[in-house]
Amino acid sequence: MTAPVGEDDLTAWVDDRLAVERRPVVERYLADHPHIAARLRQQQNQRSALRSLFAPIAAEPLPATMRIEAIAASQRGTRPAWFQAVAAALLLAVGFGGGWGVRTRTLPPQAGIGALAREAGYSYRVYASDAQRPAEMGAGEKQQLVSWASRRIGSKVAVPDLAAAGYRFAGGRLVATPHGPALLLLYDGAARARLAVLSRPMDIDKDASMVSTRDDDVQQVSWADRGIGFSVVAPSATTGLQPIAAAIRVQAAAI
Known part of the structure; x- marks a missing residue:
């Protein structure tokens, strides 16, 4: 039995992260609800505009003072080796997962x-x-x-x-x-x-x-x-x- 379309499906559709097997279901739902489809397309346009606006900043190289090597060097000698390893792991986790994690928590519900x-x-x-x-x-x-x-x-x-x-x-x-x-x-x-x-x-x-x-x-x-x-x-x-x-x-x- 096909699960009904929910808020997670609509958000994933806007972000172009919808699973392949769910896409036909969501597309049919949007075809039957044109007012929802129009609102989601507006959100997509806003997302694209924001991405274009901040693209130059995203393309800039990371400042030297924010690189892991520089941070580790500044702490070397004042922290034990195990602390430096944990700090580096946390920086990597935040770097790769922090953006989407913050987005998930702060984006207000749309439906x-x-x-x-x-x-x-x-x-x-x-x-x-x-x-x-x-x-x-x-x-x-x-x-x-x-x-x-x-x-x-x-x-x-x-x-x-x-x-x-x-x-x-x-x-x-x-x-x-x-x-x-x-x-x-x-x-x-x-x-x-x-x-x-x-x-x-x-x-x-x-x-x-x-x-x-x-x-x-x-x-x-x-x-x-x-x-x-x-x-x-x-x-x-x-x-x-x-x-x-x-x-x-x-x-x-x-x-």
Whole structure:
């Protein structure tokens, strides 16, 4: 059975590192999803532009002071022989593997649950901190918000009831993401605590288990059911976010 196309496949396709046996599968997937294909080609173009920009620097010879021989010579007599051998081995490991290793850790996710959580964090920082007008439509316009968002997103949405967890619905708005419009719902808790729920259709990871993440000042619990992704966001100091996310998931499944 052929494995479904995932984020690793798409990243490998952009980097031209996709395994030969996976290429036909990914090509068919991109043919069926032209909007994803267009985004990946844009990433390829950016990658090529960066490579061209830094090509002259990459072609320059390594400065003499950074060569292993020079480093070893500067340390000779002050370090034991075993230390010099280990240092040289580490330099070689960093030289050959460091670039791709750093890239893997720092490149932000472009699709799937990881991207959803990142988008939720961005939206939370922009709108949840706005004391004057965090929501486009207030709590009294809940039905209008649901109808409007359902049409724009292309899927039926609902406003979860979080009163049992101590949060009151404050309103919501549509926000733009690289994957199309998303619905951002805002809730107010005790002591001015604010919680948000971002939901949108998923290109991949259409059914995904809950994943907890932290990004500096915020934390998220994200998942996907039946093609719709959800990410619950709150300040990092908030406790009990996982049970709240579980309650939202149960209510969303009943839509």
